[in-house]
Amino acid sequence: MTPNVAIVVPAYRRFADLTESEQISWRQSTDVYQTYPFVLVCPDSLDASGYVSAVLAQPVRLERFADTYFSGTASYNKLMMSLDFFQRLAGYEYFLLCQLDVFVFRDDLPAWCAKCYSYVGPPWFAGFEPPLAEARLWAVGNGGFSLRKVADCLRVLHARQPIFSWPTLLRECFAPGLGAGLRRLPAYLRRGLQANQTHHARNDYAGQEDIFWSLICADRFAWYTVPTPTEALEFGFDYHPTLMLELNGGRLPMGFHAWDRHRNAFWTKLFKEQGYSLNNPSCGL
Template identity: 30%
Template sequence: MTYELDAWIFSADIEGHHGFTYDFIGAPIFEGFMEATPHAGFLPQLNSGFSIRRIPSCLKALDQLRRYRSRWKRQRFFLEKFRFLRRWVSPALLQVIFDDQLTGYFTGWYFHEDMIWTHIVPVLFPFFKVAPPEVAARFSFEVNAPMLLQRQQGVLPLGCHAWAKFPAFWQSYIPAAKMLL
C-alpha cells in the first residue's frame, strides 16, 4: 500500500473495496486532472497517492521494463526516422513509445510513477491488471469526490487522497478538514 501523508482511510475492508483484485488500484484520474469539472470523463490512469500494488506483479513488470529499454530505443529510433513504419504499429503502442513519462523513466528525467504503472505498463505487459476507473472509485477518491460519492450511492471508498485540497467537501467525513476552512 502507498499511503501519502495527504491520504485518509475510512474502512479496514480492503478486500471489499477491491484492494486485492488488481495489480494496481488507486483513485481515478479525470480529464483536467486537479482542475477537473464534475462532468469530466475518466482518464485511463489512476493516482498512486493512496493505492495498492501487487508486489510480485510489480517486480515482474519492472524486470520486463528494464529489458524492454533497449528495444524501446530501437523502436523509437526507427519510428522517428521511417514514419511509414507507424502504420504497422498499434495506436496504443505508438502512444507508449513516444510517451513523455516513459521517456522520462528511461532517460532518468522527470516522470510520474503512477502514469508508468497505470498507463505504460499495462500496454506493454498485458498480464499487469489495473482497476478500471469505475471500480477504482470504490477504492479511493481524489478529485470530484462529491460526484463520485453520488455515483457510489453515498458509500465512502476505502480511503481518499489529497483531502486537504478539498476541505469543504471532506469536513463532514474527516474532522481535521474543518481546520483548513
C-alpha cells in the same frame, strides 16, 4: 484472513514538523490499519522517532534511502521506480502506498487484495484536473494512495519492454522543427537503443511514477492488471471528490487522496464524525 500487505508511508520531515492535516493522516492511517505492518520510507538523515503509534500491533519499520531521493518530485519518482525500493518490500505480497495527504475511512484491503490486481489507485479524470463541468473518468490511477502487487512490479523491472514506441520518440524528437530534430536525432536514437526500457538498469522514464505503473505498464504487459476507473471509485477518490461521490452512488471509498486540498463543509462534517476537527474549511467544490 489478513492479507500479506504492508502500509508504506513516505516521509521526509520530522513528525513535529508535519502540518496538522499530515499528522491527522498518519494517526487515522495507523488507527484504521493498526493490524498491518507499517513501513516508513524516509531519508537516511531523518529523525523518525516521532512516528510511533500506541495502537499499532508492531513497531514502525524504517526503510531508509539516500537523502537525494527526497529532494523533489523527480527524485521521488526515481525512487518509486527503482529496483532497490521494491526489493526491500519483497517479503510482502502487496503494499498500500499511503502518503501523508491521504485520509482513510475503513479497511477494505482483504477484498482488494483478493482481486489480484497489479495496481489500484483512485481514478483520474481526462486532463487530470479539468473543470468540474468537463470532468469524465478516464483511467486508473493516482499513486499517492495506491495498492501495488510487489511481484508484478519486480517482474516489470526485470522485463525488457520499450516504454515509448519509435514513432512516439521520433515525434518528440522533431516536435521543435526539422532542423532541431536532426540535431537531436543521434541522442534520441541512443535513447531508443540503450534506454527507454522497463528494465531497471535501462529505465530512463522521467515522468510521474504513477503514470508509469498504471498506464504504461498496463499497456505494455498483458498480464499486468488494473481495475476499471468506475470500479476504482470504491477504492479511492482524488480530484472533484463530490463528483466522484455522485458517480460512486453516494458511497464513500476506502480512502481519499489529497483531502486537505478539498476542505469544505461536507468533508468537515464527515471528518468530525471520525473524531477530527478541521479548521478553516473552504466553501468551494
